Amino acid sequence: MADNPAYQVLARKYRPQTFKDLIGQDAMVRVLKNAFAADRIAQAFIMTGIRGTGKTTTARIIAKGMNCVGPDGNGGPTVEPCGVCEPCRAIAEGRHVDVMEMDGASQTGVNDIRDNIISTVSYAPASARYKIYIIDEVHMLSTSAFNALLKTLEEPPAHVKFIFATTEIRKVPVTVLSRCQRFDLRRIEPEVMMTHLADIAGREGAEVGQDALALIARASEGSVRDAQSLLDQAIAHGQGETTADQVRAMLGLADRGRVLDLFDMVMKGDAAGALAEIAGQYADGADPMAVLRDLAEVTHWISVVKITPEAVEDPTVGPDERERGRDMAERLPMRALTRMWQMLLKALEEVAAAPNAMMAAEMAIIRLTHVAELPSPGDLVRKLKDGPPAGVSASPAPGPGGGGGGGTVARGPVAHHGAATAVARQPDDALARYQRFDQVVELIRANRDAKLLIDVETGVRLVNYAPGRIEFAPSDAAPRDLAARLGAALQRWTGVRWGVSVVADGGAPTIAETRDAEAEALRSKALAHPMMQAVLEAFPDARIVGIRTPEQIAAEAQVEALPEVDEEWDPFADDD
Numbered sequence: 001m002a003d004n005p006a007y008q009v010l011a012r013k014y015r016p017q018t019f020k021d022l023i024g025q026d027a028m029v030r031v032l033k034n035a036f037a038a039d040r041i042a043q044a045f046i047m048t049g050i051r052g053t054g055k056t057t058t059a060r061i062i063a064k065g066m067n068c069v070g071p072d073g074n075g076g077p078t079v080e081p082c083g084v085c086e087p088c089r090a091i092a093e094g095r096h097v098d099v100m101e102m103d104g105a106s107q108t109g110v111n112d113i114r115d116n117i118i119s120t121v122s123y124a125p126a127s128a129r130y131k132i133y134i135i136d137e138v139h140m141l142s143t144s145a146f147n148a149l150l151k152t153l154e155e156p157p158a159h160v161k162f163i164f165a166t167t168e169i170r171k172v173p174v175t176v177l178s179r180c181q182r183f184d185l186r187r188i189e190p191e192v193m194m195t196h197l198a199d200i201a202g203r204e205g206a207e208v209g210q211d212a213l214a215l216i217a218r219a220s221e222g223s224v225r226d227a228q229s230l231l232d233q234a235i236a237h238g239q240g241e242t243t244a245d246q247v248r249a250m251l252g253l254a255d256r257g258r259v260l261d262l263f264d265m266v267m268k269g270d271a272a273g274a275l276a277e278i279a280g281q282y283a284d285g286a287d288p289m290a291v292l293r294d295l296a297e298v299t300h301w302i303s304v305v306k307i308t309p310e311a312v313e314d315p316t317v318g319p320d321e322r323e324r325g326r327d328m329a330e331r332l333p334m335r336a337l338t339r340m341w342q343m344l345l346k347a348l349e350e351v352a353a354a355p356n357a358m359m360a361a362e363m364a365i366i367r368l369t370h371v372a373e374l375p376s377p378g379d380l381v382r383k384l385k386d387g388p389p390a391g392v393s394a395s396p397a398p399g400p401g402g403g404g405g406g407g408t409v410a411r412g413p414v415a416h417h418g419a420a421t422a423v424a425r426q427p428d429d430a431l432a433r434y435q436r437f438d439q440v441v442e443l444i445r446a447n448r449d450a451k452l453l454i455d456v457e458t459g460v461r462l463v464n465y466a467p468g469r470i471e472f473a474p475s476d477a478a479p480r481d482l483a484a485r486l487g488a489a490l491q492r493w494t495g496v497r498w499g500v501s502v503v504a505d506g507g508a509p510t511i512a513e514t515r516d517a518e519a520e521a522l523r524s525k526a527l528a529h530p531m532m533q534a535v536l537e538a539f540p541d542a543r544i545v546g547i548r549t550p551e552q553i554a555a556e557a558q559v560e561a562l563p564e565v566d567e568e569w570d571p572f573a574d575d576d
């Protein structure tokens, strides 16, 4: 580029001179047209919108329109400036004496406003119809500058117009806003952007593939200026035709197909495959952050497609990918998608903070494959029939929160979580998973009946237990109706009758007593530890405030590694 003196960046070369060339801002243009037609041109305008959507461009077109005199020198204000009259040409070239352009970012002080605006407004325009002040990035003005400006805005001479532009409308004082007609410039839709880019590429005599344009359109996030700069670079990179691969490399993006591959592996719980894939992408130059961001983008896209299937027709997505997206949207439950999204956001934070981004990304991927693994209801029943998965305690696994396929689920040894519905089943089946009394206690816990749980833990001295039959001696803490309540609750949750009877005395210690005894034993054991004795000797006033066993610490570490899991969602979660 540098060796071509006539070269002009595309963004400058293709600045629209009229509203016909301005893309994606139809609503604003319509309002302006009506206002000009009705001769109700506001005293002050403010344009807001993200970078490169046409704010400065619009300001200049309006300025031209206000001062255009037409090719014959007799025209009035118009939204279609002729572009050939002297005012039009002077404004386009930035040399019109009555059109002042200020940059709020560099001229922020009250003196700038005083010198450039306040001291000159009262003079009539030198040659044009209106004196026009354009202030770009107006939100950058200091408070005193705003105050100075406000006085003029309140009572501007009839020959004066203001046009402000800002990317941060919230930083503009309401007092200023309330005196302006406001226009919100929109991000440009991908379709519109792609057509525009194709048009420029054509005029530049450059061959740029449709999917390459799609990638640029997507990367620009709706900013025409960004899209044009990217196109500029892409053309410079590309020899002959610019392909999607080149643009992808230029943008540091992974191949969309590969992102979908990775996403698929993660969702299937294939940790080894996912690690190999991310390593491959890394070797090909992908940034770990970018990979996770891609995954987040895919997660979002598939979620949207799930809700509005038309969204799959995104022009920036290739046909194969659309097909895959559609398929995944049908297959994956929304719970898994929202979960994935949440975890990716967390992972992005971690990767950003980690000393080694790739390591952090790999750890995140491993975690994602574990938690994102979502067996289908059929798989789940099969797994549960084959016994609880390794690493899960012998306590009964709560069933999936109402996963589909009611018939199959009801036959399997699956209890429903929460307000468990009593599904009619064979009594033997229903009782098979309550071989021990502690499994009954787990069931109470799973159903979140805290009162019953406490009463059972403190009140029941177990005398005899068989699935479906409980015999106990009440402790002093046991309420009188405990047997009746326990029987009714178990019947409600399991769908079969339980016989719960009370005997006068005997029985094992209550659960609470056992627990206290265990805690006491643990305490003595801790106290007997040489390290503890040394500590107590050195710090005689020290007290034991908590004891954690290595198992507890390991369990806690595991819980921390996984952000809290929606109980409805995780089919193997331990209770509470």
Ligand SMILES: Nc1ncnc2c1ncn2[C@@H]1O[C@H](COP(=O)(O)OP(=O)(O)O)[C@@H](O)[C@H]1O
Binding pocket: 010, 011, 012, 013, 014, 015, 016, 021, 022, 023, 024, 025, 049, 050, 051, 052, 053, 054, 055, 056, 057, 058, 165, 224, 225, 226, 228
């Ligand atoms: N709506 C648009 N239609 C066509 N080109 C645009 C549009 N918005 C921005 N551009 C392109 O981007 C460049 C910068 O636009 P500009 O109006 O200065 O953006 P900003 O909104 O940041 O003020 C223009 O020269 C033009 O090439």
Ligand SMILES: [Mg+2]
Binding pocket: 055, 056, 057, 136, 165
């Ligand atoms: Mg601008």
Ligand SMILES: [Zn+2]
Binding pocket: 067, 068, 069, 070, 071, 081, 082, 083, 084, 085, 086, 087, 088, 089
């Ligand atoms: Zn003109």
